[in-house]
Amino acid sequence: MAARVGLWMVGAWGGVATTVATGLSALRQGLSEPVGLVTAKEPLASLPWADWGDLTIGGHDIRETTYAAEAQVLWEKSRVFSPDLLNRVADDFAAWDQNIQPGVLVNVGDRIRSLAGEKSRSYLAESPLQAIARIRKDLENFREQHRLDRLIVVNVASTEPPVDPALAELDWPQLQKLLGASEPIKLPSSSLYAIAAFECGASHVNFTPSVGTDLPALSELALTQGVVHCGRDGKTGETLLKSVLGPMFAARNLHVNSWVGHNIFGNLDGKVLDDPANKATKVKSKDHLLTEILGYKPQTLVSIEYIESLGDWKTAWDHIHFEGFLGTKMAMQFTWQGCDSLLAAPLVLDLVRITELEARLGSKGLLPFVGSFFKSPMGCSTPEFATQYQQLVEWAQLRQSQFEKK
Known part of the structure; x- marks a missing residue:
C-alpha cells in the first residue's frame, strides 16, 4: 500500500520504544526476520498491512537522550543488539530523534517526575488543558511535516500511580469541564496524551498499566471523534x-x-x-x-x-x-x-499494524479482539489466552473474506 503512517510513542526513548525503533529499521532494511510478530504468521499474514517502509517514528519523552545512546545502553547492559546492527540502523535513529518532543509532567507522580530533563521541566507549571494543547500541536506538526495519512499514538511510558476511582463516574462533558476548572481534576498524563490524540483524529494504543483511555469519558470521546483505541498493559511474560x-x-x-x-x-x-x-x-x-x-x-x-x-x-x-x-x-x-523490551516490541508493531488497518477501514471505538495482547484488555469478554487468540484469528478471517469480496 502507498500510505504514510506515523507511529508516535509516548516514552519515545525508553527501552521498549528504542527496541521498536531498532526493530522497525531492521525490518525496513531486511536485516531481520519478523520472529515474534503475530501479524507475520497466518491467518494474519495475508492481510494488507502497512509496509514497514511506510512507517515513520516520532514521540514524546521527559528525558533528554537519543535512540543511539539508549540502544548502546541496552547493548552494554543486556547484550540484546549487536554493534553491527546498531551501525546499520543509525541513519534511521538520527532521523527519528528529530521528531521527539518534550514530554508532559502533569500528574505523573514523584518517581517519574524525578527522571525529567530540563526541557520537560520547563513545562512543569502547565495546566492539563495547556498540556493537551501542546501535545496536540506536536501531533499535528508531525502529521503535516511527514504528510501522514494515519497517525497512531502508542503509550510505552513508565507506569503511573493509581487514579481516583471517581474518574470512572464521569462522562466526557463532565470531565472536559473539570479539566478547565480553577482547580483542575487530577487526570494523569497518560489520559491527557490520549485526549490530544483523539482530538486530532489519531488512534491510540495503551501498552502500559496506566489508565490511559480506560475511562468511560475517553471511550465516549473516541466514538465522538470516530477513532479507534485499545489497551491496557502489554502481556509479555x-x-x-x-x-x-x-x-x-x-x-x-x-x-x-x-x-x-x-x-x-x-x-x-x-x-x-x-x-x-x-x-x-x-x-x-x-x-x-x-x-x-x-x-x-x-x-x-x-x-x-x-x-x-x-x-x-x-x-x-x-x-x-x-x-x-x-x-x-x-x-x-x-x-x-x-528480555523485557524484546518481548514487548514486536507486540507494539503488531498493534500498530492492526490499529492502522482498522482506522483505514473506518472503524471507531474499542478494538475488543486484541485482548490476547494485554493483561487488562478493554472490552474483551474473556481472560483466557487461547480464547482471546481465537478472537483475533476470527477477526483476521472476517477481514480477509471482506477483502477477497472486493
Whole structure:
C-alpha cells in the first residue's frame, strides 16, 4: 500500500520504544526476520498491512537522550543488539530523534517526575488543558511535516500511580469541564496524551498499566471523534503464562489454593516500579487475572523488585499450590526469563499494524479482539489466552473474506 503512517510513542526513548525503533529499521532494511510478530504468521499474514517502509517514528519523552545512546545502553547492559546492527540502523535513529518532543509532567507522580530533563521541566507549571494543547500541536506538526495519512499514538511510558476511582463516574462533558476548572481534576498524563490524540483524529494504543483511555469519558470521546483505541498493559511474560496455565487448572477441576509470583528486573521501568505508588498500579494489573479465570480467588502474592544489575532481563518465579483428587496437595513451579523490551516490541508493531488497518477501514471505538495482547484488555469478554487468540484469528478471517469480496 502507498500510505504514510506515523507511529508516535509516548516514552519515545525508553527501552521498549528504542527496541521498536531498532526493530522497525531492521525490518525496513531486511536485516531481520519478523520472529515474534503475530501479524507475520497466518491467518494474519495475508492481510494488507502497512509496509514497514511506510512507517515513520516520532514521540514524546521527559528525558533528554537519543535512540543511539539508549540502544548502546541496552547493548552494554543486556547484550540484546549487536554493534553491527546498531551501525546499520543509525541513519534511521538520527532521523527519528528529530521528531521527539518534550514530554508532559502533569500528574505523573514523584518517581517519574524525578527522571525529567530540563526541557520537560520547563513545562512543569502547565495546566492539563495547556498540556493537551501542546501535545496536540506536536501531533499535528508531525502529521503535516511527514504528510501522514494515519497517525497512531502508542503509550510505552513508565507506569503511573493509581487514579481516583471517581474518574470512572464521569462522562466526557463532565470531565472536559473539570479539566478547565480553577482547580483542575487530577487526570494523569497518560489520559491527557490520549485526549490530544483523539482530538486530532489519531488512534491510540495503551501498552502500559496506566489508565490511559480506560475511562468511560475517553471511550465516549473516541466514538465522538470516530477513532479507534485499545489497551491496557502489554502481556509479555509471567501474566501471559498465567492466562495459559490458569485455564488448565480450571478445565481439570484442580483447585488452586495459592499462586505466588516473584518478579525481578533492572530496567528503567523497574526503577519506576520501585516506588510503591507506581508499583500498586502494576500489581493490580497482574493480579486480577486468576480470579476471573478460576471463578474464585486463591491466595495470591505478586511481588516486583528492582535489581539494577539485571538490566533489561526479567525473571519471574512462580509457585502454584493446588489440590487434586482426594484432597491431595501438589505444587507446580516455573521460571520465566526474558528480555523485557524484546518481548514487548514486536507486540507494539503488531498493534500498530492492526490499529492502522482498522482506522483505514473506518472503524471507531474499542478494538475488543486484541485482548490476547494485554493483561487488562478493554472490552474483551474473556481472560483466557487461547480464547482471546481465537478472537483475533476470527477477526483476521472476517477481514480477509471482506477483502477477497472486493
